[in-house]
Amino acid sequence: MKKIILIVLISVFISQVCFAGEYVLVKGKGCEVCEAYGKNLNSFNPGNLYNMACERKINPKFTDLKKPEWEEMDLQNNVELLKKIELFLDNFDVTSDNLEGWEEYIKSRIKDKYVSIKLSQLYILNDGTVNDVVKYAEEGCTSGKHYGALLLVLNDDLNDINIVKSKPLMQNSRYMKNGPLSEGWEYSMYDVFIYKNKTYFDRWSADQWPLDKAGKNKIKLLKVFVIETDKASNASVKEICRYKFRSSK
Numbered sequence: 001m002k003k004i005i006l007i008v009l010i011s012v013f014i015s016q017v018c019f020a021g022e023y024v025l026v027k028g029k030g031c032e033v034c035e036a037y038g039k040n041l042n043s044f045n046p047g048n049l050y051n052m053a054c055e056r057k058i059n060p061k062f063t064d065l066k067k068p069e070w071e072e073m074d075l076q077n078n079v080e081l082l083k084k085i086e087l088f089l090d091n092f093d094v095t096s097d098n099l100e101g102w103e104e105y106i107k108s109r110i111k112d113k114y115v116s117i118k119l120s121q122l123y124i125l126n127d128g129t130v131n132d133v134v135k136y137a138e139e140g141c142t143s144g145k146h147y148g149a150l151l152l153v154l155n156d157d158l159n160d161i162n163i164v165k166s167k168p169l170m171q172n173s174r175y176m177k178n179g180p181l182s183e184g185w186e187y188s189m190y191d192v193f194i195y196k197n198k199t200y201f202d203r204w205s206a207d208q209w210p211l212d213k214a215g216k217n218k219i220k221l222l223k224v225f226v227i228e229t230d231k232a233s234n235a236s237v238k239e240i241c242r243y244k245f246r247s248s249k
Contacts, residue, residue: 022046044057079106117134117136118137134152135151202223
């Protein structure tokens with residue numbers, strides 16, 4: 001029995017060694033929040049790039065870091081909100097001018113648990129005002145052909161998107177200046193964390209676009225952003241941290 005336990009422990013140790021990796025800070029060195037967040041990510045001994053895709057965990061030993069509390073929304077009672085989000089994301093060929101087919105489409109999304117919407121009250125704009133923020137997730141996490149999770153600010157009635165306040169959160173890698181705001185959100189997993197009472201959001205992306213000068217895919221990155229709001233209520237977003245996953249294999 002002892003021999004079997006020893007073999008199992010050795011196997012676990014070898015697997016951790018063989019598949020261990022780390023997030024290397026390539027932008028934001030010396031920045032307190034970037035250094036702390038990187039140490040937190042690596043404290044989980046990420047085995048591969050996808051370990052932190054769905055949700056960036058927080059290690060309890062890093063007491064200055066915390067995650068917001070999310071509440072799962074009942075989609076049956078929020079059909080209109082789901083419809084508006086789907087239209088915003090251009091997820092279906094039914095448009096706002098042609099609603100035929102929307103009812104069955106939305107029912108199938110809910111029935112198959114293809115999407116989820118979680119709600120939290122956050123100081124996402126760091127302006128002293130609480131906003132209702134939702135995290136919309138599609139097809140689980142990296143398990144399907146089409147997946148993603150993004151953040152949106154809702155209006156006061158929780159039945160529509162506040163486009164102005166949501167815009168800074170849409171840091172999509174393929175967004176074109178004259179294109180739709182949601183362009184390129186696929187394969188990006190957004191999340192939120194709080195450091196010393198200030199709110200940050202990050203984006204893990206498996207998007208293969210754009211290519212580098214050699215025609216190869218760029219290294220997939222994890223980026224951290226912060227929104228600052230001035231006295232005139234103008235919000236601006238800044239990328240402060242960037243991590244590259246490095247495998248030890």
